[in-house]
Amino acid sequence: MSTLFTVEQVAEHATEKDCWVIVHGKVYDVTSFLSEHPGGKKVLVKVAGKDATKQFDQFHDKAVLEKYGPQLIKGDVAKAKL
Numbered sequence: 147m148s149t150l151f152t153v154e155q156v157a158e159h160a161t162e163k164d165c166w167v168i169v170h171g172k173v174y175d176v177t178s179f180l181s182e183h184p185g186g187k188k189v190l191v192k193v194a195g196k197d198a199t200k201q202f203d204q205f206h207d208k209a210v211l212e213k214y215g216p217q218l219i220k221g222d223v224a225k226a227k228l
Contacts, residue, residue: 149221153197156223160195162187166220168197169211173220197223 151173159166165177167190180187185205193201202210 150224151221152224157195162191162194165190165194167193167195167202168223169199169202171223172215173223174215174218175220176218179214179218 153168156166156168156173159175162180163177165180166173166175168174176183176190180190183190189201190198
């Protein structure tokens with residue numbers, strides 16, 4: 147079973163030294179990837195702690211997540227309770 151994180155928990159990781167993003171309902175810790183990101187680290191830091199699915203899909207295809215996702219994934223976003 148995957149670790150679940152709330153959107154609020156992810157939002158606590160919104161700095162260059164602690165950078166998490168949400169993409170397609172999955173939580174990724176991209177801190178170690180910042181210096182490798184071809185678009186520069188500023189792009190990732192700008193969406194740190196947020197759902198970056200829209201931005202991700204504009205510039206990447208599924209293969210990027212398949213390549214880098216396994217080593218960066220933290221868990222899933224918990225569904226909000228109504």
